[in-house]
Amino acid sequence: MSPDVVPYLIVSGLLFVIGLAGVLLRRSPLTVLLSLEIMLNSANLALVAFSRHVGGHDGQVFALVVMGVAAAEVVVGLGLIVAMARRDLVLDTDQLRSLHG
Amino acid sequence: MIETPNLQWSALAPDLVLLGGAGLLLLVAVLLGGRTQRDVAVFIGLGCFIGSAATAIAIWDFGGGDWLVASEQLRVDRFGNGMRVIVAGAGVLTLLVAYGWDRMETRAAEFVALLLLAAVGMDLLAVANSFVSLFVALELFSITLYAMCAFDLTSRFSLESSLKYLVLGSVGSAVLLYGAAFLYGATGSFRFDEIAAALGDGAADDRLALAGTAMVLAGLAFKISAVPFHQWTPDVYDGAPTPVTGFMAAATKAVAFAVLLRVLLQALPAQADQWQPALATLAILSLIFGNVVALAQTNVKRMLAYSSIGHAGYLLTAVVAGSELGSSALLFYLAVYTAMTIGSFAAVAAREREIGGPVTLDTLRGWGFERPYLAGVMALSLLSLAGFPLTGGFLAKLVVWQAAVDADYTYLAVVGVVATAISLGYYLRIGFALFDRRDGAEPTPSVRRASGYPMVLAAGALSVVVILWLGLYPTDAIDWARDAARPFALGR
Numbered sequence: 384m385s386p387d388v389v390p391y392l393i394v395s396g397l398l399f400v401i402g403l404a405g406v407l408l409r410r411s412p413l414t415v416l417l418s419l420e421i422m423l424n425s426a427n428l429a430l431v432a433f434s435r436h437v438g439g440h441d442g443q444v445f446a447l448v449v450m451g452v453a454a455a456e457v458v459v460g461l462g463l464i465v466a467m468a469r470r471d472l473v474l475d476t477d478q479l480r481s482l483h484g
Numbered sequence: 485m486i487e488t489p490n491l492q493w494s495a496l497a498p499d500l501v502l503l504g505g506a507g508l509l510l511l512v513a514v515l516l517g518g519r520t521q522r523d524v525a526v527f528i529g530l531g532c533f534i535g536s537a538a539t540a541i542a543i544w545d546f547g548g549g550d551w552l553v554a555s556e557q558l559r560v561d562r563f564g565n566g567m568r569v570i571v572a573g574a575g576v577l578t579l580l581v582a583y584g585w586d587r588m589e590t591r592a593a594e595f596v597a598l599l600l601l602a603a604v605g606m607d608l609l610a611v612a613n614s615f616v617s618l619f620v621a622l623e624l625f626s627i628t629l630y631a632m633c634a635f636d637l638t639s640r641f642s643l644e645s646s647l648k649y650l651v652l653g654s655v656g657s658a659v660l661l662y663g664a665a666f667l668y669g670a671t672g673s674f675r676f677d678e679i680a681a682a683l684g685d686g687a688a689d690d691r692l693a694l695a696g697t698a699m700v701l702a703g704l705a706f707k708i709s710a711v712p713f714h715q716w717t718p719d720v721y722d723g724a725p726t727p728v729t730g731f732m733a734a735a736t737k738a739v740a741f742a743v744l745l746r747v748l749l750q751a752l753p754a755q756a757d758q759w760q761p762a763l764a765t766l767a768i769l770s771l772i773f774g775n776v777v778a779l780a781q782t783n784v785k786r787m788l789a790y791s792s793i794g795h796a797g798y799l800l801t802a803v804v805a806g807s808e809l810g811s812s813a814l815l816f817y818l819a820v821y822t823a824m825t826i827g828s829f830a831a832v833a834a835r836e837r838e839i840g841g842p843v844t845l846d847t848l849r850g851w852g853f854e855r856p857y858l859a860g861v862m863a864l865s866l867l868s869l870a871g872f873p874l875t876g877g878f879l880a881k882l883v884v885w886q887a888a889v890d891a892d893y894t895y896l897a898v899v900g901v902v903a904t905a906i907s908l909g910y911y912l913r914i915g916f917a918l919f920d921r922r923d924g925a926e927p928t929p930s931v932r933r934a935s936g937y938p939m940v941l942a943a944g945a946l947s948v949v950v951i952l953w954l955g956l957y958p959t960d961a962i963d964w965a966r967d968a969a970r971p972f973a974l975g976r
Binding site: 399402403406412415419422423425426429430432433434436437438439441442444445448449452455456459460462463464466467470472 | 615616619620623627630631634637638640643644646647650651654655657658661662665666668669672673674
């Protein structure tokens, strides 16, 4: 592997772990959504870095596509949070346990 | 002159029919209201699903039955078309079950539009030939399903299940995407055939390829809800509106398995030594865990959720075999599974509307005497899920085990038989509760007549026809499945 992409991959791996930790540990659904975005964007960084590594533009194009998809996902997520707030549900993932699981 | 991709519209016809219907329905949502809107929306939805299935059958042999279209991003082959027919069938049944749902009186057109869009995503996923089209199709139907799960905005269970599904489903997608990035780094392509070629001639970076394979498998295991990636399944199945649960349980699982098979056998056949043992482990865990935990459930929707985790184990057995027989067994199993899953959820939906609360073993007690036909549908679906002779479920399990034995995975077949014996414990418990006439077993009174009862019954009748047809006259269906699954085998 060409050495110039390795730092990018390390950063990307760190971001992925930070995002995953955020999803698992944070309690506010908003922060969880943010963490999901960090995970998707860490994958984007890896895609762009690999795109440079192997040559060609496929990875960069895919990264653009992923950004569009991530935006759509956040729209639904935020819509859900608004619906929950309207129903006066507590926005805390630890208390959303009426479905015992 | 700009070079444009070679887009064969006829290859996409089954999806375009659904997409057009979704667009039309958004107009209907604005122009009509109330019950007229519901009737028109369900009519358009049924027409689109039937049209989609018909076009998928019409283009069965186009392009030699193995047709690369849209800049080689999609592979429209017989297997993909078979999956399109299964998705359309699941859509028809879901519409019939959803007809009497009270949310359909106010928001029918939006719901049917979402259902059609989810089906478009599933269709595209079944014919994806690169990780780009795979990811976009996967997210198209996942995001639509998040919205469908939350469709009952007045119910906190519905909202909660949607949020859980969104968070865990997105983690699965992100892991899958990261794995795709690694495979791209290892092979320089997103296309399945080019990845397979690069991995096959040893030009790829082994460490990257291994990491990518592992993450892609983990991401897809989320979608098929195999143990240990199953935690979301019981909560989401339980909380989501029952028509949506039936659709999710049947169609999502079917296409997720279809794409798993495609990725493993068309992109990663060179890695078979690594993914076969991993998937065999997942299969054993799912078979044992799903069926044992289901025994402890009293809520019928949760019980069916654990049963669906158990069925992921049988289906994984067919994938692990990696042979033509295994792949055709998978397709046959998915067809039966769709019918019997929606058949059982149809009865649950009707009972739920009658009593206005969750369906448990207690509230089902004695229901068979009140509603013999629908209870009969449920009993037959459950017998088929348990694998009783004369039903499609029996034959499906048999073919899967035969494939496992042929591929030297006899222990998977043995575990499968044991798991089936365990599963009888809870399937029969529901059956006995339905027709329980002991003293003191007073049936829970129905507070109101189930709305849309004839439609639910029609869905049940269709499922029964499919289950019995595949169980009693399976020759044609097995031949079609063979025909469709021919390219899906490890070369050895």
